Amino acid sequence: MDPAWILVILGEVLVAIGVLCDLVAAIGMLRFPNFYVRLHAATVGTIGGAFVPLVGAALIAAGSEFLGVYRWFMAGAALVTAFLVLILAPAGSHALARAAHRSRAAVVKPKVVDHLEEDRRGGEG
Amino acid sequence: MKAWERIVIGASMVIFVALLALVYTLGALGYRVPPSTPRDLAMVYLTMTFNPSNPLFSAMAPEAVTAIVWDYRGLDTLFETAVFFLAIIASVALMRGVSLPEKPPSSAEGMSLIVKTVTKLTIGMILAVAASIAFHGHLTPGGGFQGGATAAVAPLVALVVFSVYFLERSGVTKNRMLGLRSAGLLGIGLTAFLVLIGSLLSGGTAFVFQNQPKPAAPIGLPWRIDGALTGGTLFLFNVFEALAVSAGFTIVFLLLAVPEEEAIKVVRGGEDGH
Numbered sequence: 001m002d003p004a005w006i007l008v009i010l011g012e013v014l015v016a017i018g019v020l021c022d023l024v025a026a027i028g029m030l031r032f033p034n035f036y037v038r039l040h041a042a043t044v045g046t047i048g049g050a051f052v053p054l055v056g057a058a059l060i061a062a063g064s065e066f067l068g069v070y071r072w073f074m075a076g077a078a079l080v081t082a083f084l085v086l087i088l089a090p091a092g093s094h095a096l097a098r099a100a101h102r103s104r105a106a107v108v109k110p111k112v113v114d115h116l117e118e119d120r121r122g123g124e125g
Numbered sequence: 126m127k128a129w130e131r132i133v134i135g136a137s138m139v140i141f142v143a144l145l146a147l148v149y150t151l152g153a154l155g156y157r158v159p160p161s162t163p164r165d166l167a168m169v170y171l172t173m174t175f176n177p178s179n180p181l182f183s184a185m186a187p188e189a190v191t192a193i194v195w196d197y198r199g200l201d202t203l204f205e206t207a208v209f210f211l212a213i214i215a216s217v218a219l220m221r222g223v224s225l226p227e228k229p230p231s232s233a234e235g236m237s238l239i240v241k242t243v244t245k246l247t248i249g250m251i252l253a254v255a256a257s258i259a260f261h262g263h264l265t266p267g268g269g270f271q272g273g274a275t276a277a278v279a280p281l282v283a284l285v286v287f288s289v290y291f292l293e294r295s296g297v298t299k300n301r302m303l304g305l306r307s308a309g310l311l312g313i314g315l316t317a318f319l320v321l322i323g324s325l326l327s328g329g330t331a332f333v334f335q336n337q338p339k340p341a342a343p344i345g346l347p348w349r350i351d352g353a354l355t356g357g358t359l360f361l362f363n364v365f366e367a368l369a370v371s372a373g374f375t376i377v378f379l380l381l382a383v384p385e386e387e388a389i390k391v392v393r394g395g396e397d398g399h
Contacts, residue, residue: 091243
């Protein structure tokens with residue numbers, strides 16, 4: 001077998017993982033009980049469901065020799081996009097969670113433990 | 126209205142639109158979408174925008190949209206730009222004398238360290254993308270306005286993440302942006318008369334907004350420098366337009382970041398409020 005096709009198969013596996021992650025994230029967004037765990041589901045969708053398949057798309061493009069020299073453009077664009085998603089999506093969800101917690105806009109319920117809340121109350125008292 | 130009536134009305138509307146779309150796509154209304162051949166006007170631009178064998182009618186830039194926007198209908202674009210900058214001048218005049226409170230409020234330290242670090246990384250990338258859109262606009266889709274608008278995202282993100290005081294400290298002030306914007310507008314104006322000035326100095330005639338040589342106006346800007354395509358005036362227009370647009374948008378963002386209380390205080394004037 002042509003070794004380039006290994007890249008393609010690897011990429012397709014990553015895309016398949018992305019599909020699974022997106023599905024799980026969508027179910028989580030609909031079923032999870034409060035804002036913070038729904039945000040967790042959303043980040044499963046951005047990293048597992050966007051970053052991973054973008055890397056897979058880069059591998060598929062890199063392995064597709066029939067695309068000629070243009071496959072490097074496609075692979076590069078996919079990798080740059082993947083990097084941007086990788087750094088921007090966590091920063092965005094972090095900012096959302098932080099703002100929601102600081103403004104107490106989202107009620108943590110059902111709650112097992114909220115160490116941040118305890119720390120903050122300890123700091124105020 | 127009963128429930129079944131709503132269902133009938135809704136379903137009949139959906140069926141009507143779907144049938145109309147079907148008829149339209151099948152070409153039963155007399156024309157096909159998309160048409161099977163380009164229209165005559167499209168063929169003119171497709172064959173003329175970059176055509177070294179016909180330099181008198183060509184803009185010598187492979188990107189047809191930029192060639193049309195800044196060459197074939199360049200004067201129109203100049204007035205569009207003028208409208209945009211008049212709007213910005215009006216907003217600056219409206220907010221005359223309004224400034225940020227001297228002492229930053231305690232909430233002005235911006236967002237968390239994580240967001241700040243990521244933003245520092247991305248602001249450089251935003252500016253790089255903006256530069257590639259603007260300075261490559263005579264070759265690939267894009268142009269001065271699009272590039273300038275993209276560049277203006279960078280100060281907007283910095284304003285949200287780092288606070289407006291950080292922007293002021295790092296030199297992005299309203300007056301500097303006004304200066305940059307004016308420099309860009311001056312550049313656009315000069316570029317519009319560049320070929321005319323050159324022709325007058327060498328004793329010939331030329332048109333306003335001329336790019337490539339025309340009949341009875343033999344002077345034009347070089348469309349190729351050392352093998353690299355420049356599009357003549359198109360590159361200069363894109364550079365200056367990007368400068369002016371990014372600075373103009375930044376002014377508006379800076380003005381919008383001023384707290385409403387401060388703006389109302391200035392608008393209200395003295396204590397009796399006239």
